[in-house]
Amino acid sequence: MIHRSRLSRRTLLATTALGLIGGLALWGRRAFGPRPSAVLPAPPALPRPKKPMHVYHLGHSLVGADIPHLLAQFAGAGHSYHLQLGSGTSLRAHWEPEETIVDFDLVNAPPLWRAPRDAIGSGAYDAVILTEMVELRDALKYFAASDYLHRWAELARSGNRNTRLYLYETWHQLDDPDGWLSRIDSDLDDLWLGALMGREIRAARDQPLYLIPGGQVLAAVTRAAEAGKIPGLTQREDLFARTSTGERDPIHLSDLGSYIIAATHFSVLYHRSPVGLPHSVTLADGTDLSTLSEAGAQALQEIIWQVVTGLAYTGVRPDRTMDLPTKEAT
Numbered sequence: 001m002i003h004r005s006r007l008s009r010r011t012l013l014a015t016t017a018l019g020l021i022g023g024l025a026l027w028g029r030r031a032f033g034p035r036p037s038a039v040l041p042a043p044p045a046l047p048r049p050k051k052p053m054h055v056y057h058l059g060h061s062l063v064g065a066d067i068p069h070l071l072a073q074f075a076g077a078g079h080s081y082h083l084q085l086g087s088g089t090s091l092r093a094h095w096e097p098e099e100t101i102v103d104f105d106l107v108n109a110p111p112l113w114r115a116p117r118d119a120i121g122s123g124a125y126d127a128v129i130l131t132e133m134v135e136l137r138d139a140l141k142y143f144a145a146s147d148y149l150h151r152w153a154e155l156a157r158s159g160n161r162n163t164r165l166y167l168y169e170t171w172h173q174l175d176d177p178d179g180w181l182s183r184i185d186s187d188l189d190d191l192w193l194g195a196l197m198g199r200e201i202r203a204a205r206d207q208p209l210y211l212i213p214g215g216q217v218l219a220a221v222t223r224a225a226e227a228g229k230i231p232g233l234t235q236r237e238d239l240f241a242r243t244s245t246g247e248r249d250p251i252h253l254s255d256l257g258s259y260i261i262a263a264t265h266f267s268v269l270y271h272r273s274p275v276g277l278p279h280s281v282t283l284a285d286g287t288d289l290s291t292l293s294e295a296g297a298q299a300l301q302e303i304i305w306q307v308v309t310g311l312a313y314t315g316v317r318p319d320r321t322m323d324l325p326t327k328e329a330t
Contacts, residue, residue: 042312052078059131070262123160
């Protein structure tokens with residue numbers, strides 16, 4: 001049996017302008033890819049939170065340190081979070097104490113780290129965000145992904161019937177042989193909502209599981225950028241990091257990519273448009289990040305809001321107005 005206390009001996013594994021924004025709304029409905037099929041019932045829309053949220057993030061390197069940190073900046077004073085991460089970690093590995101969580105000691109440290117079984121079962125969180133490993137096909141086939149998603153959701157429900165439950169939809173490798181955009185389009189319905197979340201969606205319980213559409217947002221941003229609709233951003237590769245040797249990382253996000261996904265989390269959790277969020281922020285390690293120009297950042301933010309309000313599975317009503325973030329969040 002491998003205990004968490006022994007994880008330190010594990011080896012590190014490789015692991016402009018307003019006119020443009022307004023025009024994106026009409027263009028985006030044609031270009032952002034297919035919507036989920038009608039055979040999956042959508043959960044009811046949620047009311048907008050009335051106060052800052054206390055959030056638990058359970059996942060891996062596609063969560064990373066920066067996305068929860070940026071989300072807290074966007075949400076403003078009062079937002080707080082705990083997490084447990086790993087490298088390529090499945091929901092099963094987080095659940096089963098004998099399984100290895102790769103890089104545990106590198107990415108989990110108090111005060112942000114809190115053991116997930118105790119934390120999620122405590123009922124102390126306004127929202128719990130669950131993240132499954134990718135390749136998702138392998139997670140479903142070999143790691144009982146749907147079953148362990150249900151176990152984590154049930155644990156949260158047992159702790160607090162008011163906790164909001166979310167699955168963070170990620171993505172696969174940029175060089176996927178089936179095509180990166182094609183897979184994001186098809187995987188949403190077939191894998192994320194169908195094979196993985198289908199049990200939770202069809203349960204029609206009073207505490208359903210909602211979606212944070214990370215992959216859908218990256219696909220929408222990519223389509224807009226490659227169509228010349230985002231000032232300063234022209235290609236999908238800029239959403240991804242570079243390795244230590246300078247090569248393009250095919251799955252982990254660049255700082256700009258992390259900014260986009262953190263803003264997506266903000267919009268889903270707080271039911272607010274990210275338009276107006278600062279485009280100069282601080283990363284988890286204290287590094288200052290300036291994303292694009294103000295016009296470019298605003299284009300990104302508008303696209304995020306279109307995707308979030310265009311998917312019923314986010315729980316955000318499509319008639320939500322373009323409310324600017326609160327003063328504390330800016």
